[in-house]
Amino acid sequence: MDQFVSTFTNKIDNKGRVSIPASFRTVLAKDGLEGIYCYPSLDAPALDAGGQRLLNKINTLVEDLAPYSDERDQLATALFGTSEILTIDQDGRTIIPERLREHAGITNQITFVGLGEKFQLWEPKRFEAYQAEARQKVRDLRKLLGAGRRDRGGPEGARE
């Protein structure tokens, strides 16, 4: 598997360490980055994280904008300026810097959420609320997509 899937909630110990879920570590290892690329999510009180592939995508995104444009500088600042490369120790744990923890309101537990090509880090309670909201949105979305095609019998990608 080369995608981040599922959610895990792990503890932060009194040294500030937290275990990266084993399956996420596997994906990261294949990805070829010695660590975790991590920055505050733009639209949510959470952290976005991933490996080399995510880093490349961000690069592409920035490079596609006109050089020396305000947009480009702003995007680069927003993404790279706030990013960290988190190291993973030999037991599969990492330490989240205070600045990042603060953005996500993380204190002593972290929920790791797989989003396919990347994953997010959430304060567990906040994530619960966000997930309920997200599920509702997908339900609504599916109704729009699915209206009038139910008779096909084929569940269109989305869930039944």
Next chain:
Amino acid sequence: MDQFVSTFTNKIDNKGRVSIPASFRTVLAKDGLEGIYCYPSLDAPALDAGGQRLLNKINTLVEDLAPYSDERDQLATALFGTSEILTIDQDGRTIIPERLREHAGITNQITFVGLGEKFQLWEPKRFEAYQAEARQKVRDLRKLLGAGRRDRGGPEGARE
């Protein structure tokens, strides 16, 4: 055969393991995913499950949205965040995590329902009720459409 067909009810043993029906395993094996992609059904107290083909559909759905938009993150959260890649042991059994069992109200038995390209996991009693209801709906529908079309055969498969 490359489709999930028929229904089976198997026991969950005291280690939490349940046998995947052999015919489903065959389909999954051909599909090329080392495990079962599984998530809570959006509209039913059940679990949706499938292999690589199902996973690809979900991927396509997410990738069609603009990168780094909050819509995309929300969709990915609802889809990947609630999913699990269930491993299949060498005896053809798997373990359903508590979070998924809870959504479907599953305790010690599981009904596997083939839906063609995917299948569902139900608590047996709930499935029975759901199936009866679905049949009734089909009967009503047939009346509206006009008698004499029995050839369609009853969609026993529980598609919504």
Next chain:
DNA sequence: GTTCTTCCCATTGACGCCCATAAAATCCCA
């Protein structure tokens, strides 16, 4: 010296791997 970080070890519980058994399906052969 103290503080902070990095590395290493211990514990516990969960999970994967192996084997055993019994029931069911399938095959085979007279």
Next chain:
DNA sequence: TGGGATTTTATGGGCGTCAATGGGAAGAAC
């Protein structure tokens, strides 16, 4: 075609390995 033999399936249990977590020791920074 019928009935026994073989293979597949479903299920139960033992055991070793790995993941998550806590704590300590060695080393670097202040």
